[in-house]
Amino acid sequence: MSWGSLLWRNLARNKLRSALTGGAIALAIALVCFLATMPDGMNRLLEQFASGTRVVVHNEAGLVYPLPYAYLQKVRAMRGVVAATSWTWFGGVFVDEEGVSFPNFAIEPDQVGVVFEDYGIAPEALAEFRSRRDAALVGRATLRRYGWKPGDLVTLKGTVFPVDLRFRIVGEIPSERAPHFWFQREYLEQAVAASGGRLDFLGTIWVRVDDPARVDPLLREIDETFHNSEAQTSTETEKSYFKNFFGMLEGLVMLIMIVTALVAVCIVFIAANTASMTVRERMREIAILKSIGFSRRLVFGMLVGEATLLATLAGAVGAFASLGLSQLVRAAAGGWNPAMGPLASFIVTNTILVEGLFLAFFIGMLSGVVPSLGAARRGVVQTLREVF
Amino acid sequence: MALPLRYSLGNLLARRTRTALTLGVVAVVVLATTLLLALVSSLRRTLISTGSPDNLIVLRKGATNDGSSALPLDAYQALRYFEGIARGADGEPLVSPELVVQPFFRTRDGGRENVLVRGVEPVALAVHDSVRIVEGRMFNPSSGEVIVGDGVAGRYEGAAVGEQIRFGRGTWQVVGRFASGGDSLESEVWVDVRELARDAKRPLPYSGLRVRAAPGADLDALARRIGDEPRWALEAERETAYYAEQSKSADALYLIVIGLAVLSGIGAICGATNTLYASVQARTAEIGTLRALGFSRGAILSAFLIESLLMASAGFAIGGLFAWGLAAAISSSLGGVGFAAATFTTSVIDLHVGFLDLCWAALLSLVIGLVGGWFPALRAARLRPMEALRRA
Numbered sequence: 001m002s003w004g005s006l007l008w009r010n011l012a013r014n015k016l017r018s019a020l021t022g023g024a025i026a027l028a029i030a031l032v033c034f035l036a037t038m039p040d041g042m043n044r045l046l047e048q049f050a051s052g053t054r055v056v057v058h059n060e061a062g063l064v065y066p067l068p069y070a071y072l073q074k075v076r077a078m079r080g081v082v083a084a085t086s087w088t089w090f091g092g093v094f095v096d097e098e099g100v101s102f103p104n105f106a107i108e109p110d111q112v113g114v115v116f117e118d119y120g121i122a123p124e125a126l127a128e129f130r131s132r133r134d135a136a137l138v139g140r141a142t143l144r145r146y147g148w149k150p151g152d153l154v155t156l157k158g159t160v161f162p163v164d165l166r167f168r169i170v171g172e173i174p175s176e177r178a179p180h181f182w183f184q185r186e187y188l189e190q191a192v193a194a195s196g197g198r199l200d201f202l203g204t205i206w207v208r209v210d211d212p213a214r215v216d217p218l219l220r221e222i223d224e225t226f227h228n229s230e231a232q233t234s235t236e237t238e239k240s241y242f243k244n245f246f247g248m249l250e251g252l253v254m255l256i257m258i259v260t261a262l263v264a265v266c267i268v269f270i271a272a273n274t275a276s277m278t279v280r281e282r283m284r285e286i287a288i289l290k291s292i293g294f295s296r297r298l299v300f301g302m303l304v305g306e307a308t309l310l311a312t313l314a315g316a317v318g319a320f321a322s323l324g325l326s327q328l329v330r331a332a333a334g335g336w337n338p339a340m341g342p343l344a345s346f347i348v349t350n351t352i353l354v355e356g357l358f359l360a361f362f363i364g365m366l367s368g369v370v371p372s373l374g375a376a377r378r379g380v381v382q383t384l385r386e387v388f
Numbered sequence: 389m390a391l392p393l394r395y396s397l398g399n400l401l402a403r404r405t406r407t408a409l410t411l412g413v414v415a416v417v418v419l420a421t422t423l424l425l426a427l428v429s430s431l432r433r434t435l436i437s438t439g440s441p442d443n444l445i446v447l448r449k450g451a452t453n454d455g456s457s458a459l460p461l462d463a464y465q466a467l468r469y470f471e472g473i474a475r476g477a478d479g480e481p482l483v484s485p486e487l488v489v490q491p492f493f494r495t496r497d498g499g500r501e502n503v504l505v506r507g508v509e510p511v512a513l514a515v516h517d518s519v520r521i522v523e524g525r526m527f528n529p530s531s532g533e534v535i536v537g538d539g540v541a542g543r544y545e546g547a548a549v550g551e552q553i554r555f556g557r558g559t560w561q562v563v564g565r566f567a568s569g570g571d572s573l574e575s576e577v578w579v580d581v582r583e584l585a586r587d588a589k590r591p592l593p594y595s596g597l598r599v600r601a602a603p604g605a606d607l608d609a610l611a612r613r614i615g616d617e618p619r620w621a622l623e624a625e626r627e628t629a630y631y632a633e634q635s636k637s638a639d640a641l642y643l644i645v646i647g648l649a650v651l652s653g654i655g656a657i658c659g660a661t662n663t664l665y666a667s668v669q670a671r672t673a674e675i676g677t678l679r680a681l682g683f684s685r686g687a688i689l690s691a692f693l694i695e696s697l698l699m700a701s702a703g704f705a706i707g708g709l710f711a712w713g714l715a716a717a718i719s720s721s722l723g724g725v726g727f728a729a730a731t732f733t734t735s736v737i738d739l740h741v742g743f744l745d746l747c748w749a750a751l752l753s754l755v756i757g758l759v760g761g762w763f764p765a766l767r768a769a770r771l772r773p774m775e776a777l778r779r780a
Contacts, residue, residue, distance in 0.1 A: 024658035062491035249723035273409040
């Protein structure tokens with residue numbers, strides 16, 4: 001009989017116990033993987049999706065304070081600026097009851113493809129976005145949430161401006177983490193003008209810089225340019241912008257990480273408990289194995305191997321289950337959530353899966369070590385005397 | 389005859405490692421669940437308790453919150469004299485015109501957050517009847533003075549009474565601090581409405597109105613009358629309903645907490661079941677003896693159930709205590725837990741384990757104890773005395 005099948009048989013000896021332990025560990029690993037998606041969503045946004053050569057200009061006083069529209073042309077003319085586009089919050093509502101359920105902005109279509117090069121928007125979609133007045137580019141998550149596809153007509157009710165706009169979706173922003181809905185600024189300008197108003201401001205300006213080394217000087221240059229004007233700006237890198245924007249979630253992230261750690265501790269307890277029970281019940285046969293010549297090391301390895309195998313198998317099941325769990329939550333509560341930002345992306349990445357699996361592996365091993373060491377060290381004669 | 393409680397207790401103490409580990413599982417599950425329950429209930433307390441049942445909020449039609457609304461001066465002037473509106477001590481109608489702006493504030497640890505700044509007139513204190521000045525005094529109009537909510541005072545730079553705070557385009561003198569029963573108004577800063585409109589360069593001075601209905605008046609009828617007024621496209625809603633709607637952004641969190649409680653509870657049930665099965669197995673001979681001595685099946689069943697329940701309640705006590713301490717530690721170290729409201733402003737949540745949270749956690753550990761103990765106890769009760777003795 002090979003070692004592998006011996007381990008397996010040992011696990012199968014008390015099927016109920018193995019199933020209960022395995023089930024508990026699988027559940028806990030699934031929870032850990034799921035909870036880990038929340039801080040992970042924030043990290044990814046900052047580390048991977050925030051581009052190092054994209055900077056954002058906004059009013060120093062706050063994001064709801066507008067900037068004059070003329071700032072865009074001034075920024076575009078600066079040295080080192082490859083492309084720039086402005087975002088103006090439209091606050092459009094698709095379903096009345098849901099309120100603003102995805103961020104929608106009026107933008108200039110001409111340079112958006114360059115500023116957000118890394119989003120990988122198809123050139124045909126960009127071309128159509130430029131050519132149609134009522135065109136809209138929509139993030140993948142939002143498309144999926146409402147079952148929209150390119151070619152669909154969608155009407156958004158304005159909450160900031162007293163106008164309702166009808167859009168034709170011309171393409172997708174192919175990123176799971178971009179819920180945005182972008183449309184042409186000119187379309188909004190005309191609608192506002194028709195209702196008797198005038199749109200002469202913008203919200204934020206997004207700038208693509210040609211050289212990472214030029215980013216810092218440019219940040220200073222922009223802020224100095226507008227220093228003594230009617231609206232002072234604050235310019236920062238995309239990463240710092242997101243960090244600040246979601247800074248208020250810090251406490252929530254901390255709480256979630258504490259809870260995740262607690263659930264992981266739980267796995268240690270469950271696994272250690274089972275390992276200690278198993279070892280205790282097998283005192284006799286361990287003593288016999290040793291007395292017929294099996295080494296301590298083998299006995300120890302066998303017991304630890306059993307605990308590790310069980311935990312790892314359960315961990316694999318749990319990690320896999322977290323994929324389903326996250327999908328369920330995404331379907332029920334996912335999408336863009338203004339209160340939780342990137343915490344609510346609920347995407348179990350491969351890294352999280354592997355981490356969950358390793359966590360199970362190490363915990364299994366760890367939990368087996370103490371009782372197995374005791375069993376391997378125990379004197380044969382003493383044990384046999386006690387048991388018989 | 390029933391087995392004495394000491395029997396169950398003694399069994400738990402006889403296998404200390406095993407008991408400690410299982411107890412640890414229950415305690416950790418209780419701790420994790422209670423912390424999240426406390427977060428949810430603190431959020432609810434803050435967001436939902438906001439608003440008076442006698443008040444209406446009036447916004448522009450289509451606006452989902454007062455941050456995205458604007459209404460003309462003449463609408464305010466006309467609405468004041470609608471029938472069914474309460475009057476203050478001075479005979480003036482209790483209608484509070486308000487402007488909401490969300491500027492950046494610097495947190496004490498160097499961060500930057502959007503805070504809701506509400507421009508008001510002195511009548512606001514009579515309309516928002518939950519608000520009380522607890523330190524300093526009300527601001528004087530047009531003198532660059534502000535009063536800050538309880539949650540704001542500790543969290544932001546220069547926000548304590550007597551200090552100067554920078555936001556918007558200017559620097560403001562903090563002259564008072566107000567409390568509002570722990571609701572989300574405490575995360576706000578109040579300032580003279582005209583001064584705020586000037587600072588924010590808003591063409592229309594007001595984003596919305598808060599209206600206090602006269603005692604006995606029909607709020608819904610009043611709301612309908614305001615909504616039907618054809619001169620301005622306005623919409624009136626009960627304040628309580630408005631804040632309940634605003635708190636919907638926390639729904640995803642509720643879902644996660646419930647799911648987490650259920651799943652980790654099942655995990656703990658598995659752990660408890662395991663331990664008790666092992667304990668039944670190890671005590672087969674003993675159970676056989678007890679049965680032979682004349683103890684009934686019911687007595688055995690209840691002895692094991694009691695054992696399991698004892699374990700669960702000890703776990704609950706330890707977990708609950710830790711949760712209470714940890715929540716207080718987190719809340720005081722961060723100056724409250726920040727949460728983003730639908731208006732993108734920060735609500736400062738005072739994380740606090742309430743009695744109801746503990747009740748839910750107690751229920752969870754009761755279920756863990758009962759379900760985790762049931763099957764092993766049943767197995768023990770079903771052992772036939774002769775077989776049990778022989779097997780041993």
